[in-house]
Amino acid sequence: MSRHVEVETELWDEFHRVVNMTSRELSEWLRTRSAHEDAEELPDHSGTPTGQRVLDILQKRRVDLTDDDERVMRKVVDKIHAERRDDLEPTAGQENWRHRLMSLGHDPLKGVRDGTR
Template sequence: MTDTPDGISVLELDALWEEFHQVVNMTSMELGAWLGALPDGTDTGEGERVLAILHKRRADLTGEDISTMYAVVDQVEADPDGTDPDIRRGELMALGHDPTKTA
């Protein structure tokens, strides 16, 4: 299988693309509104990167986009013990995942 310019196979990129879009279950409009409603001084860097990825075609992804996608999938799928559910929900929503949404 041919590698992408970022060193992962096309097959791996396809799988990542699908998994990322499954865990990021908020639309770009929903995510943008959520990020915009956060208090000033809140670090929204990763959420902004997710938002930018949602506006891209798979062929336009950069190495940084791919790293962000892996990180977001890992963070959403993590199950930290002892985290306040409201705090965890806010953190996940800042990444584009609303845990209250059903499939």
């Protein structure tokens, strides 16, 4: 079982800056991505495991985060930075690139959030 941790302010702020989709937008995107012609996954099972974890983290308060949440936050921040410039200005790209980032909670066509909650 994961234990609660105090996530560094810098990580918390950067995660919420690069994850520029709201929990509602991400949830809808994950359901859309998982919808198939023959069947649709249950809403709480739709999307990638990492996308589901990001959604879970977005719905938590900072004091409720676990060490596993912290690990996922670092992974997501690193992946988004690896795919994007540091300024994260809205950028068009190939559709599969955008969709991959959106599954992490980052829409490259949106501006970044200010990180405050």
